[in-house]
Amino acid sequence: MKATIRKTIVLFLAVFALAGCTKDDDINPEGNGNGDLLLVEEKINGQTLLTYEYDARNRAIVWTQYVNGEIHTTHSFTYDDSDRMIAQERRHNGQVFLKESYSYESDERPVSGVWTYIGNSGNVSTVSTVQYTYDQNTVTETVDIEDVGTIINSYVFDSKGNSIQHKIGQGVVDYGDFDGKSGVYERHPWSWKTLQINNYQSVKTTAAGMVISDHIYEYTYNDAGYPIKAEVYDRATNELVETREYTYKKAN
Numbered sequence: 001m002k003a004t005i006r007k008t009i010v011l012f013l014a015v016f017a018l019a020g021c022t023k024d025d026d027i028n029p030e031g032n033g034n035g036d037l038l039l040v041e042e043k044i045n046g047q048t049l050l051t052y053e054y055d056a057r058n059r060a061i062v063w064t065q066y067v068n069g070e071i072h073t074t075h076s077f078t079y080d081d082s083d084r085m086i087a088q089e090r091r092h093n094g095q096v097f098l099k100e101s102y103s104y105e106s107d108e109r110p111v112s113g114v115w116t117y118i119g120n121s122g123n124v125s126t127v128s129t130v131q132y133t134y135d136q137n138t139v140t141e142t143v144d145i146e147d148v149g150t151i152i153n154s155y156v157f158d159s160k161g162n163s164i165q166h167k168i169g170q171g172v173v174d175y176g177d178f179d180g181k182s183g184v185y186e187r188h189p190w191s192w193k194t195l196q197i198n199n200y201q202s203v204k205t206t207a208a209g210m211v212i213s214d215h216i217y218e219y220t221y222n223d224a225g226y227p228i229k230a231e232v233y234d235r236a237t238n239e240l241v242e243t244r245e246y247t248y249k250k251a252n
Contacts (some may be wrong), residue, residue, distance in 0.1 A: 037248040039184055045240050058251045059083060060189050077189045085189040086109060095122070109134060109192040115143070133190070139193050155193040163194050170208045177201035181225040184246050188211050199227055203236070216240060222248075 038058060042050045047069055053062040063075040078087040090098040097118050102110035111129035131142045155167040158178070166173045178198040178223040185196040199219060207210040214236065220229040230244040 011207075025223045036251045037182070037224060038251050039246060040189065040249050041182075041247040043247075045246040046243075046245075048206060054251075056252055057083065058187070080104075082108070085108070085191075088189065095120075109139075126231060139195065157195075161197045162200070163196060166194065174204045175200035175202070176204075176205075179219065180226070181219075181221060184227050199230075204235075213241075 001203040029179065033176040034213065038052070038054055041048060041050050050066070050175065051064045052060055053064075059077070059079055061077050063077075064071055064192045065073040065075070065146050074091045076089045076091070077085055080086050083100075084104055086104075087101050087102040088098075089096050090100075095118075099116040099118070100113060101116075104110050109129065110132055115128040115130060116124055117126040117128075119125040126146050126148070128143050128145045130144075133140045133142075133163050137159070139155040139156070139157075139159045143151045143153065145151065151169055153169070154165075154167045155163060158164050160178070162175070162178050162183075164175050175196070178196075178200055180198050183196040183198050185194075186198075199217070201217045202218070203220075204214045214234065216233045216235050218231045218233065222228050225247060226246070228246055230246075232241045233239065234241050
């Protein structure tokens with residue numbers, strides 16, 4: 001049962017989660033300050049997990065997710081002239097299975113959205129309407145799922161703009177012990193609800209009150225202060241769970 005819940009939570013939260021270079025895009029360049037390096041690849045235990053592509057304005061336009069070395073899912077992002085993400089398409093085996101769209105008023109954060117799920121036949125299977133409310137450091141996401149019901153998710157930030165808690169359905173992820181250095185995930189298309197300006201050094205995942213994982217991250221940094229490696233340990237046993245590696249290029 002615990003293994004099933006773990007797999008479900010990991011798959012559900014993987015969204016928030018995530019080749020060669022020319023001389024001008026050196027692997028892990030030094031950079032000149034906060035925010036001038038772009039994450040282009042993330043590996044787990046030597047295997048590519050995610051690759052990231054950007055446009056000339058340093059906006060993420062494609063995420064590619066890998067499973068066992070093979071492309072599994074691609075995420076394509078569209079922005080308005082104010083650099084706000086207004087649409088996302090998610091594909092598996094070349095077929096779109098999820099479309100997201102977001103509407104804004106005068107703020108940089110959306111007030112509503114529509115998530116459209118598409119079946120194998122190419123027809124729309126489910127439509128969810130989404131509403132966002134903002135109260136100090138908390139974002140509430142109310143998702144009305146067609147013919148199913150309503151799910152309320154929440155996202156909490158600290159005073160520096162780091163995501164410190166995600167509550168998604170019955171799953172809760174707590175991020176803590178931020179290092180104060182340049183964050184691996186300091187650029188994020190869904191920045192209104194998930195963003196790490198700095199790097200979390202602890203992550204605890206629970207579901208229905210049961211602890212799924214409780215991990216500690218120990219980083220190695222480049223000269224610009226960005227993590228290039230994270231060794232992830234189980235808090236209870238101090239055993240190495242996984243090793244993550246991060247590759248960057250210089251921002252425009």
